[in-house]
Amino acid sequence: MIRHQKHSGFLITGSGIRVLDVKLYMRSFGHGFFIQKSAGDIWFENCYVEGELRTTDDIMKEINGPAFDVNFRTWTANRQGEYAVTPGYMKSLCEEGFRTYNQDNKNITFINCTAKNTRGGFELRTNGGVRLENCTTIGTERAYWVGNGAVLKNCKGDANYGPLLFLEGNDVEVDLTVVPGESDRLVHSFITVQGSNNKVLLRPYEGENRHQPLPLFIDYAHPEHRESMSPYGQGKCTNLYLMNETTIPVVIGEEVEESIIETKGEVIENKGRDNKVKRL
Numbered sequence: 117m118i119r120h121q122k123h124s125g126f127l128i129t130g131s132g133i134r135v136l137d138v139k140l141y142m143r144s145f146g147h148g149f150f151i152q153k154s155a156g157d158i159w160f161e162n163c164y165v166e167g168e169l170r171t172t173d174d175i176m177k178e179i180n181g182p183a184f185d186v187n188f189r190t191w192t193a194n195r196q197g198e199y200a201v202t203p204g205y206m207k208s209l210c211e212e213g214f215r216t217y218n219q220d221n222k223n224i225t226f227i228n229c230t231a232k233n234t235r236g237g238f239e240l241r242t243n244g245g246v247r248l249e250n251c252t253t254i255g256t257e258r259a260y261w262v263g264n265g266a267v268l269k270n271c272k273g274d275a276n277y278g279p280l281l282f283l284e285g286n287d288v289e290v291d292l293t294v295v296p297g298e299s300d301r302l303v304h305s306f307i308t309v310q311g312s313n314n315k316v317l318l319r320p321y322e323g324e325n326r327h328q329p330l331p332l333f334i335d336y337a338h339p340e341h342r343e344s345m346s347p348y349g350q351g352k353c354t355n356l357y358l359m360n361e362t363t364i365p366v367v368i369g370e371e372v373e374e375s376i377i378e379t380k381g382e383v384i385e386n387k388g389r390d391n392k393v394k395r396l
Contacts, residue, residue, distance in 0.1 A: 117189045118182040122146040124211070125165070129153045140165040142210035148234060150215040156222035156244060160214070160229050167210035167233040169255060169277070171301070172345075173203045194345040202345045204302040206277035208257055212236035219243040219263070226251050236261060236342070237273065241284070253280075255297075257344055262288060264311075272321060274298075275330055281307035282338045283314060284351065290316040294362050296326045304344070306330035306364050310337055310351030317359045325363040331384065332360065334377070335369025361396065368393070 124146030126138065135158070140148045148165030151158060178184045188201040196202075213231025216224060222244025230252040231237035237253035238260050240246045245265035253259035253273035260268060263285035272293035273280050281292065288311065309316060309332075318332075334356065337349035352371040360366060360379035368377065372388030380396040 117186045117191060120145055122211075124148075124150060126150070127152065128155050128158060131156045131158070133157075134159045135161070135163055137162045139163070142167045142234070145210055147211045147215050148213045148231070150212065150217065151221050151224065152217045154218060154220050156220070156224070158221075158223070159225045159227075161227040163214075163226075163229045165213040165231050165234060167208045167213070167235070169206055169208055169233050172201050172205045172207060175207070176201055176203060190343070190345070192339075192341045192343040192346045194343075195347050205345055206255075206257070206299070206301040208233060208235040210234055212239045213253075213256070214238045214240065216240050216242045216246070225249075230254065231256060231259075238262075240266065243285070254295075258282060258338075258342065260290075260292070261338070262290075264288070266290075268292060275303055275306050275326075277301050278303055278344050279305050279307055281309075281316075283307065283309045283316065284311060284337065286312045286314065288314045288316075290314070291319075292317070293319045293321050294326065294364070295321045296324045298326060298328050302344075303328075303330055305336070305348065306332045308333045308336040308338060308348065309356060309358070310335060310353050312354045312356075314353075314355075315357045318362050318364070320362045329365050332364050332366045332381070333369070334358070334367065334375070335372045335388070336367075 123144035213234035221242040224246040232254040237256040241263040243264040257278040259273040261282040274295040274297035337351035339346040356375035364381045368386040370387035
């Protein structure tokens with residue numbers, strides 16, 4: 117509820133751009149690399165963006181300043197229905213590492229790019245299709261967030277402070293390796309999947325699995341305003357092929373239909389219809 121003053125990093129509003137070997141160290145509130153207007157045909161390679169982190173417990177200890185002045189009130193309700201900063205979470209002091217703003221941002225490619233300690237790692241909710249190869253997220257509030265036609269190939273990340281993936285589009289192909297880092301911060305899901313005709317492959321990093329049983333939600337949507345302290349919504353999921361080679365448990369919601377789910381992790385809930393579920 118405070119008035120912020122954004123100071124972002126690297127803005128692109130034109131098409132046909134190549135961004136090579138650029139490193140950003142964000143020490144202000146704003147995005148790292150971000151694409152606006154109708155910009156497309158953009159290539160990122162060997163780019164890196166890093167932010168800073170702070171726990172909500174530490175934030176709530178403040179005895180003066182903008183957040184204190186509004187009694188730590190938030191724009192979005194938490195899971196208790198309160199509009200207040202909630203202890204137990206990790207927050208980034210900057211915004212997304214890599215971000216598209218418009219659904220018509222088309223043909224955006226990321227090769228060997230990394231986002232560390234940012235709010236979102238790669239928030240790419242365009243309908244124009246994006247491609248990520250050999251990309252990495254470390255310590256983000258949410259790692260990858262993609263829409264229609266996105267391709268993630270040989271990418272990896274952790275779920276230390278928030279979900280590894282929000283998948284909300286159609287015709288998406290995901291190949292993600294799960295880095296088994298864990299923390300004492302509150303995280304409510306491992307990934308959420310909605311949409312149609314998507315393929316998701318999850319693999320453990322060097323054969324090592326997580327110990328904390330974060331659920332993999334199918335037929336669930338991201339929380340309101342992206343806020344990790346807030347409850348999740350729902351979104352229909354049809355014709356999904358999921359290959360979960362990790363021990364992460366799976367929750368299949370009631371609007372999951374005509375999907376194939378193969379999982380090494382336990383299926384802790386199955387309310388879907390006309391699905392084929394197999395334990396590996």
